[in-house]
Amino acid sequence: MAESIKDKVAIIGMGCTKFGELWDKSVSDLMVDATYEAFEDAGVEAKDIDAAWVGHWNEASGCTGMSLAGTLGLQYKPVTRLENACATGSDCLRSAAYAVACGACDMALAVGAEKLKDMGMIGLPHQVPLGTPNLVTAISAPGLFAMVATSYFHRYGLSPQEGKRMLAHIPVKSHHNGALNPKAHFQKELTIEQVINAPTVAWPLGVFDCCGVSDGAAAAIVVRAADARSFRKDPVLIKSLRICTNPADGSRRNDFDFTHIEATHRAGQAAYAEAGITNPREDISMAEVHDCFSINEAVIMEDLQFSGRGRVKEDLESGFFNLDGGLPVQPSGGLKCFGHPVAASGLRMLYEMYKQLQGKAGARQIKDPKLGLTQNMGGHPADNVISCVIVGL
Amino acid sequence: MIGITSYGAYVPLHRLDRSELTRAWGGVMGFPVPGEKAVASYDEDTVTMGVEASRDCTSGTDPNAIDALFFASTTHPYSEKQSSAIASAVLDLRRESRVVDFGGSLRAGSIAVSCALDSLNAASANSALVIASDTRLGAPAGLMEQAFGDGAAAILLGKQKVIASILGTHSISDEFSGVWRADTDTFVRSWEDRMILDTDYSVLLPEVMSAVMDKCGLKAGDFAKAVYYPPLDVRAHARLARAMGFDPGQVQDPMFMTVGNTGTAMTLMMLVAALEDARPGDKILFANYGNGADAFALEVTDAIEGARGRRGMKAHMESKRMLTNYEKYLRWRSLLPLEPAQRPELSPTSISALRRDRKEILGLYGVKCRKCGTPQYRPPASAGGRTPSRICVMCQAKDDFEDYRFADKRGRIFNFTHDSIATSPDPPATNVIVDFDGGGRGMFDLTDREPDEVEIGMPVEMTFRKLFFDRGIHNYYWRARPIRVKGTEV
Numbered sequence: 022m023a024e025s026i027k028d029k030v031a032i033i034g035m036g037c038t039k040f041g042e043l044w045d046k047s048v049s050d051l052m053v054d055a056t057y058e059a060f061e062d063a064g065v066e067a068k069d070i071d072a073a074w075v076g077h078w079n080e081a082s083g084c085t086g087m088s089l090a091g092t093l094g095l096q097y098k099p100v101t102r103l104e105n106a107c108a109t110g111s112d113c114l115r116s117a118a119y120a121v122a123c124g125a126c127d128m129a130l131a132v133g134a135e136k137l138k139d140m141g142m143i144g145l146p147h148q149v150p151l152g153t154p155n156l157v158t159a160i161s162a163p164g165l166f167a168m169v170a171t172s173y174f175h176r177y178g179l180s181p182q183e184g185k186r187m188l189a190h191i192p193v194k195s196h197h198n199g200a201l202n203p204k205a206h207f208q209k210e211l212t213i214e215q216v217i218n219a220p221t222v223a224w225p226l227g228v229f230d231c232c233g234v235s236d237g238a239a240a241a242i243v244v245r246a247a248d249a250r251s252f253r254k255d256p257v258l259i260k261s262l263r264i265c266t267n268p269a270d271g272s273r274r275n276d277f278d279f280t281h282i283e284a285t286h287r288a289g290q291a292a293y294a295e296a297g298i299t300n301p302r303e304d305i306s307m308a309e310v311h312d313c314f315s316i317n318e319a320v321i322m323e324d325l326q327f328s329g330r331g332r333v334k335e336d337l338e339s340g341f342f343n344l345d346g347g348l349p350v351q352p353s354g355g356l357k358c359f360g361h362p363v364a365a366s367g368l369r370m371l372y373e374m375y376k377q378l379q380g381k382a383g384a385r386q387i388k389d390p391k392l393g394l395t396q397n398m399g400g401h402p403a404d405n406v407i408s409c410v411i412v413g414l
Numbered sequence: 415m416i417g418i419t420s421y422g423a424y425v426p427l428h429r430l431d432r433s434e435l436t437r438a439w440g441g442v443m444g445f446p447v448p449g450e451k452a453v454a455s456y457d458e459d460t461v462t463m464g465v466e467a468s469r470d471c472t473s474g475t476d477p478n479a480i481d482a483l484f485f486a487s488t489t490h491p492y493s494e495k496q497s498s499a500i501a502s503a504v505l506d507l508r509r510e511s512r513v514v515d516f517g518g519s520l521r522a523g524s525i526a527v528s529c530a531l532d533s534l535n536a537a538s539a540n541s542a543l544v545i546a547s548d549t550r551l552g553a554p555a556g557l558m559e560q561a562f563g564d565g566a567a568a569i570l571l572g573k574q575k576v577i578a579s580i581l582g583t584h585s586i587s588d589e590f591s592g593v594w595r596a597d598t599d600t601f602v603r604s605w606e607d608r609m610i611l612d613t614d615y616s617v618l619l620p621e622v623m624s625a626v627m628d629k630c631g632l633k634a635g636d637f638a639k640a641v642y643y644p645p646l647d648v649r650a651h652a653r654l655a656r657a658m659g660f661d662p663g664q665v666q667d668p669m670f671m672t673v674g675n676t677g678t679a680m681t682l683m684m685l686v687a688a689l690e691d692a693r694p695g696d697k698i699l700f701a702n703y704g705n706g707a708d709a710f711a712l713e714v715t716d717a718i719e720g721a722r723g724r725r726g727m728k729a730h731m732e733s734k735r736m737l738t739n740y741e742k743y744l745r746w747r748s749l750l751p752l753e754p755a756q757r758p759e760l761s762p763t764s765i766s767a768l769r770r771d772r773k774e775i776l777g778l779y780g781v782k783c784r785k786c787g788t789p790q791y792r793p794p795a796s797a798g799g800r801t802p803s804r805i806c807v808m809c810q811a812k813d814d815f816e817d818y819r820f821a822d823k824r825g826r827i828f829n830f831t832h833d834s835i836a837t838s839p840d841p842p843a844t845n846v847i848v849d850f851d852g853g854g855r856g857m858f859d860l861t862d863r864e865p866d867e868v869e870i871g872m873p874v875e876m877t878f879r880k881l882f883f884d885r886g887i888h889n890y891y892w893r894a895r896p897i898r899v900k901g902t903e904v
Binding site: 142145156165175 | 763795
């Protein structure tokens, strides 16, 4: 019988760079900045780390464990590069946490770092295995998620105008939060009308329905929960760590509806079971989720059972997910405003939950949070890998 | 009896009004040229149009019964790789069928017909498919740009259920070709057309037509239709009819006003149009020109009525969309250097992957699970770079499939997007999830679409297209399109 990770591992230090178009920073600069903030936060040094997992989605950001070992000068430690698309950072945390939980090491480091803005053009570089036939127009990531919006509007009888207005609440809320966050890529408020009237990227999604492409890095240091208080008085405990990978079947089987993401739903279910949560809408205090596109955040709210099926519109319109709402979502600004350096995003989300739980979130501080949830989605609506992490004090 | 057993044609959806060319260039030497021309879409070429015409011609025919495929064109996409082999793979002919490319002359199509008849007469084949397709380029601002159109035709020749029997043939070969293109040329060249018409066109065509009539004991008045090649100056086509003694009603329209001169495909497209109107007992004179001339006397049989119901020329001609501007034509034909899209480059196309997955890519084959009965398309590429899965998507049975071809299945749009930042010569790129009738799903580009008309539930059919040309490789694959011929959406 598999055991739960709940309360076995604690996070004792975290770091996160400012995200953005960091023309003057290399990927090594970003990893040094994020890990040394975490070292300082935990009161430890590089030599104290027994093992490390470093995440890069794109090979342009680094290959093998050497990218981190060489950058930090880690002396002959087990260091592994991990890649699981946008779930990479959270999966690094999972590996590090499992390693300390099973006693294979005492202190482990998880780092996610991505340098995307050295390409000379917008968007993400292609990353497909050599020899993959090019069979469909290079459909953009916005295009793939736009299909979910098309299906969602159709299923729930929303006209394109009604659907776009519903979705507009999502970036408007995130921009409000991002404007309060000095490390965010975008720190400017938006209005519903600005979102609705923005140029179309992939119909029906407009520019402000899409997150930016950013450079950045984030890091976490974990130890066994029993050891945590020797490092700090307010360690953050891991309540659940879940990865759920779909069998790449959404564009092959006729019964996938494109109005939800099955793996998000299942990752959430598994995480709630592991953490002993029965009523997520009430029990979760706050969440950072994978709002690569506004429509994805909308269906995540339903998949994670924060909203009923087809009911997210009511919660968006009532401000339930706002910073002062019943369940604040994206208090940091989310991918939309904090930015999205792919492999760093999972740990960046965790960084916000960590600071909020410790009461150190400044102008964005949520009152007395108990449990924070992070969720990442790597891939596309039809083919994806989902991470779901729950943390608490 | 030996003769034609089926016919098919293809005219691309898009037409360019020649007034657009006059707008751009002020006409030819100051004179506007009337009418419109058919323009292959940016994702069409000689091979894809030939495939379309062949699918029209062979629908309902067992591909295993076709012993030879002859592909005629002056614009084969490769100098060293057969168009006929590509078409054979797409049409799913068996490996033993003989595939041959014919080229080098606008007469390539009729030469292919002669060779097909020889194969049938020699009993080395019982059924032979002849395809003629061309996408010739005239240099911008010239008469040939005005005159040339794109299109394809296919005829099946055989011994069973002959719809038009061959009464006689005659051929002349000649070194002279007043219209030509060197191997380094992009555009077709022409000598002074008055010289071509006076010394060759108006001499050779009457000579072969008269010869075949003499062989068969027929006179001009015996033919219901005379189908013969129109030169660049289409007025000479009518003059030749008068010289031969054909009434205007006997002369098959050379389609200058509606399609333009489609090169190798021209006379076969006209022949298809003639067969569509033909009645049992009609005699048709079919003659072609270029580096010599060919003529065939045909007699339509009672079986013609059983061969109807194809899109042929009529339905394709009626289904059209005007290209709104000449600049789009220049872009589609790659005649203008454009700023590259500010998007990541495609990874190189892998010949070994194309070979390994050719059944899925060229034949649009999927599978049907023997355990749970689910038809499924197994895309050779996806986000994770997966190759065709050997595990059933529904019941996870391993390697327990039978073949299931999606190429001829229709489907409906499950959902879609119009992607403005995807690189496309016709933005926005429309991508759709197609749910196939009878089961199975896939993601495809939607081509020949009007973005405003795309909606969930829209019926679509599959069409073989060229996605792009990159590093020497023409990358062919299937796309979805709205049902081309209206009224057949059921």
